[in-house]
Amino acid sequence: MRIFGLKACDTCRKAAKALDAELVDIRATPLDPDQIEAFHTEFGAALINTRSTTWRELDEAARAMDPVALIQAHPAVMKRPVIERDGALTLGWSKDVQARYGV
Template identity: 65%
Template sequence: MRLYGIKSCDTCRKALKALPNAAFVDVRETPLPRPALERFHAAFGDALLNTRSTTWRGLDAAERARDPLDLLEAHPTLMKRPVIDDDGTLHLGWGKDVQAALL
């Protein structure tokens, strides 16, 4: 199991604490390759883009109109977190539904 997020993210920390065997990938330190972003986007669509983040609010209208994958490559912190890859099954966030599926 791999957990993709940012180490300073409280939600990612909660997920890591509950999933101690998960390998953690900090997308700020190790940017995701385009194929991984495409796979995540295919699974979650625009929900992958965190439009409530400080990074999003700092973008102008022209930036926000860019392709979501290009935005995620340029600004990894725009990814909603965590993305959890459980042997090929992808989960987004750390809501009750994801917790029920993984715990």
């Protein structure tokens, strides 16, 4: 099981600790375009965190970028964590996600 997020993100750290999973910091270890595309295929527009500080600081041209290119250029704009377990992907750390993993 791997958790894709930011090591500075409290939610990502909580998820990694609760699931005893590897936390992959997407700033230190950038995702390749195929991974981002797989995440985007699974979650669509929900993959972009439009409530983040990073998003709010982007100009209109950057906001209009292809989501894969946008996440490559600005990893912190990706909603997190993305949890990968046995090929299945989950987005976020809501009560529903926690229940799914028995936390």
